[in-house]
Amino acid sequence: MSEITGKTKLYAIVADPVLQVKTPQNLNRLFEARGIDAVLVPMQVPATRLADWVTAMRGVLNLGGVVVTVPHKTAIARLCDELTPAAAMVGAVNVIRVEPGGRLVGDILDGRGFVAGLRTSGIEPSGQRAYLAGAGGAANAIAFSLAEAGVSALTVHNRTRDKAEEMLVRLRQAYPDISMQVGSPDPTGHDLVVNATSLGMAEGDPYPLDVDRLQPGQTVAEIIMRPEMTPLLVAARDKGCRIQLGLPMLAAQVELMARFMGAL
Amino acid sequence: MSEITGKTKLYAIVADPVLQVKTPQNLNRLFEARGIDAVLVPMQVPATRLADWVTAMRGVLNLGGVVVTVPHKTAIARLCDELTPAAAMVGAVNVIRVEPGGRLVGDILDGRGFVAGLRTSGIEPSGQRAYLAGAGGAANAIAFSLAEAGVSALTVHNRTRDKAEEMLVRLRQAYPDISMQVGSPDPTGHDLVVNATSLGMAEGDPYPLDVDRLQPGQTVAEIIMRPEMTPLLVAARDKGCRIQLGLPMLAAQVELMARFMGAL
Numbered sequence: 001m002s003e004i005t006g007k008t009k010l011y012a013i014v015a016d017p018v019l020q021v022k023t024p025q026n027l028n029r030l031f032e033a034r035g036i037d038a039v040l041v042p043m044q045v046p047a048t049r050l051a052d053w054v055t056a057m058r059g060v061l062n063l064g065g066v067v068v069t070v071p072h073k074t075a076i077a078r079l080c081d082e083l084t085p086a087a088a089m090v091g092a093v094n095v096i097r098v099e100p101g102g103r104l105v106g107d108i109l110d111g112r113g114f115v116a117g118l119r120t121s122g123i124e125p126s127g128q129r130a131y132l133a134g135a136g137g138a139a140n141a142i143a144f145s146l147a148e149a150g151v152s153a154l155t156v157h158n159r160t161r162d163k164a165e166e167m168l169v170r171l172r173q174a175y176p177d178i179s180m181q182v183g184s185p186d187p188t189g190h191d192l193v194v195n196a197t198s199l200g201m202a203e204g205d206p207y208p209l210d211v212d213r214l215q216p217g218q219t220v221a222e223i224i225m226r227p228e229m230t231p232l233l234v235a236a237r238d239k240g241c242r243i244q245l246g247l248p249m250l251a252a253q254v255e256l257m258a259r260f261m262g263a264l
Numbered sequence: 265m266s267e268i269t270g271k272t273k274l275y276a277i278v279a280d281p282v283l284q285v286k287t288p289q290n291l292n293r294l295f296e297a298r299g300i301d302a303v304l305v306p307m308q309v310p311a312t313r314l315a316d317w318v319t320a321m322r323g324v325l326n327l328g329g330v331v332v333t334v335p336h337k338t339a340i341a342r343l344c345d346e347l348t349p350a351a352a353m354v355g356a357v358n359v360i361r362v363e364p365g366g367r368l369v370g371d372i373l374d375g376r377g378f379v380a381g382l383r384t385s386g387i388e389p390s391g392q393r394a395y396l397a398g399a400g401g402a403a404n405a406i407a408f409s410l411a412e413a414g415v416s417a418l419t420v421h422n423r424t425r426d427k428a429e430e431m432l433v434r435l436r437q438a439y440p441d442i443s444m445q446v447g448s449p450d451p452t453g454h455d456l457v458v459n460a461t462s463l464g465m466a467e468g469d470p471y472p473l474d475v476d477r478l479q480p481g482q483t484v485a486e487i488i489m490r491p492e493m494t495p496l497l498v499a500a501r502d503k504g505c506r507i508q509l510g511l512p513m514l515a516a517q518v519e520l521m522a523r524f525m526g527a528l
Contacts, residue, residue: 001265004292006277006285006306013270018326021270028268041305042270042326049323056320059313062282062306 001032004039010060011040011261013067014053014076018044023067026254031263038064038263047071054079058102065261066096073108073137080106086148089170090140095257107260110138111145113253114194114223120248123192123219126150131183131190133208135163138223139196143167146194147175155183155190157209158197185210193220193241200230207232216240223249265296268303274324275304275525277331278317278340282308287331290518295527302328302527311335318343322366329525330360337372337401344370350412353434354404359521371524374402375409377517378458378487384512387456387483390414395447395454397472399427402487403460407431410458411439419447419454421473422461449474457484457505464494471496480504487513 013023027040045053050072057063068076073092077083080093084107087093093106118125130151132143135158146154154171158164164182172180187193187209199208201224211232214220220236221244233243258264277287291304309317314336321327332340337356341347344357348371351357357370382389394415396407399422410418418435422428428446436444451457451473463472465488475496478484484500485508497507522528 001267003265004288004303004305006279006281006283006288008288008306010305010307015270016325017270019270024268024270024272039268039303039305041268041274041303042272043274044325045323046325049320052316053320053323056313056317059309059317061280061308061310 001028001039002037005037007037009038009064009263010062011038011065011067011263012043012057012063013040013069014043014045014050014072015069016044016046016071018042021069022250023069026250027067027258030254030258034264036263040067045072047075050075051079054104057098058104063098064263065098067257068094068096077106080104082106084108085174086111086141086144089144089174090137092137092141095260097261108141109253109256109260110223110249111141111143111148112256114142114221114249115145115149116252116256117248118221118244120252121244123244125192127152128191129153129155129189130192130194131155131157131187131209132194132196133157134196135160135167136197140167142194142196142223143171144174147171147178151178151192153179155181157183157185186213187218188213188215191218193218193236195220195222195224195230195232198224200224200232201226205231207235211235211239214239214241218242219244222246225250265292265303266301269301271301273302273328273527274326275302275329275331275527276307276321276327277304277333278307278309278314278336279333280308280310280335282306285333286514287333290514291331291522294518294522298528300527304331309336311339314339315343318368321362322368327362328527329362331521332358332360341370344368346370348372349438350375350405350408353408353438354401356401356405359524361525372405373517373520373524374487374513375405375407375412376520378406378485378513379409379413380516380520381512382485382508384516385508387508389456391416392455393417393453394456394458395419395421395451395473396458396460397421398460399424399431400461404431406458406460406487407435408438411435411442415442415456417443419445421447421449450477451482452477452479455482457482457500459484459486459488459494459496462488464488464496465490469495471499475499475503478503478505482506483508486510489514
C-alpha cells in the first residue's frame with residue numbers, strides 16, 4: 001500500500017477479538033486501487049471500553065469513519081448521533097461516518113451488501129418471493145434490504161417465532177405493500193432462500209431449514225463466509241439449486257462502506 | 265509498506281496539527297525494513313480532547329505505543345502511569361509504551377536521539393565541555409542526555425536566566441560530579457555548542473548565542489530541522505566550526521522510539 005503521512009485520512013475497524021478481521025486488507029486495497037490517501041487500521045476494544053473509545057474518537061480530527069464488528073454492532077448504535085433507517089430498524093450499526101465536529105452517523109450495510117452481492121452474481125431480487133431463515137441482526141438487515149430491493153413476498157422462519165413476528169411488524173411499517181409472513185422450516189414456494197442464521201459455522205450444526213424440500217430453480221444464498229461451502233450450500237447444490245456463497249456480500253460491502261464513510 | 269491485517273500491531277502519533285509529522289513515514293519504513301508486522305498512523309487530537317483520548321487508548325488492546333508531539337508533550341506526561349528519569353526531569357514525554365492492562369510508560373527521547381545523532385556523525389560528547397542555548401523542554405532533554413553521555417562540563421545560556429538555573433538544580437541532583445553553570449551568550453571555552461532553542465526557525469530570528477565568538481575547533485549542533493541550514497549553522501561554518509544539522513537527531517530517535525515501544 002501507499003506511504004502513510006500526516007495527511008493520510010484515518011479509518012478504523014473496531015472489534016474484539018480483531019485478529020480475524022479482513023476489512024483492513026479489503027479497504028486498503030480499495031484505497032490503493034483508487035489512489036485515495038487513506039488507511040484503515042484494526043483496533044481491538046473490549047465491550048467494557050467501547051463507550052470511552054467512542055467519546056475519544058469524536059475528538060480525533062483526521063478520523064473519517066469506523067467499521068464496526070462483533071461484539072459492538074448493537075452497543076455502538078446507541079452511541080451514534082444519527083442512524084440510517086436500516087440501522088434504526090435493525091438496532092445495529094456496522095459502519096460509522098465521523099462528520100466535522102465529531103458527529104457520528106451509523107448505518108448497517110449487511111443487507112445492502114447482501115443484495116449487491118446477489119446482483120454481482122446476476123441475481124435480481126426484485127419481484128422474487130424470498131424466504132429468510134433467522135431474525136437476528138443480520139437477518140433484520142437483509143430483510144430490510146430485500147424489501148427495499150422490491151421482493152414480492154417475504155417469509156421469515158426463526159426458531160423463536162416471536163422474534164420473527166416482531167421483525168415483520170417493524171418491516172411492514174416501512175414496506176406495507178409487500179406480502180410478509182412468518183413461515184416454517186419448509187422453503188417451498190420461494191424463489192430465493194437465504195440463510196441469515198449462524199447455523200453452518202460450527203461442525204455438527206443443524207440445518208437452518210428443511211433442505212429435503214429444496215427444489216431446482218431455487219436460489220440458495222448464505223451469509224456465512226467460513227466455511228465457504230456450508231452444509232446448507234452442499235445440500236442445495238445436490239438438489240440442483242443455484243447457490244450463492246457468503247463472500248460476495250462482504251466484497252460488495254467494501255465499496256459501500258468506503259462510500260458511506262466519505263472516502264470515495 | 266506491507267499489508268495491514270487484524271494481526272498488525274498498532275502505533276500512533278498524536279499531534280495537533282498533524283499534517284506536518286514525518287513519524288509515520290520514518291517508523292513504517294523501519295517496520296518494513298525489519299519485517300515487523302506493525303503500522304504507525306497519525307491521529308490529530310486537540311488539546312481539549314487529549315485526556316479522553318488517553319483514557320480510550322488504554323483500552324485499545326492491540327495498541328503498542330504512541331509517539332507524542334506538539335502540543336501534547338507536557339500535558340501527556342501527567343497522564344502516564346510511569347515516567348523514565350529523563351521524562352520525569354524534563355516533565356515531558358515524546359513516546360509512550362502501552363503495557364498489558366493499559367499501563368502507560370512515558371519517555372522523552374529528544375536528548376538520547378540528539379546524542380545518538382552526534383555519535384552517528386562520529387562526535388563523542390563524553391569528556392567534552394558542552395554549551396547549551398535554551399532551557400525549554402528540548403534543552404532539558406538534551407542537557408540530561410549530555411550529562412548521561414559524560415560531558416565534563418555543561419554551561420547553559422537562556423534568555424530567562426531563572427529557567428536555566430532551575431534546570432541545573434534538577435540536573436545536579438542526578439549528576440553531581442559534572443561541572444555545571446549558567447552562562448552568557450559567549451560560547452568561548454566549549455568544545456560542543458548546541459542550540460536547543462527555536463531561534464532560527466523563523467526568518468529574522470536573532471542568533472541564539474554570540475556567533476562572533478565561535479572558533480575553529482568547536483562543533484556547533486542544531487536541533488532545528490527546518491530550515492536545514494539555520495543562520496547559526498551558516499555563521500558557524502563561516503567561522504570554520506564543524507557543524508551538525510538537526511535531522512540526525514530525529515533519524516536516531518526513530519529506532520529508539522520503536523525500541524522503547526517494544527516494536528523491535
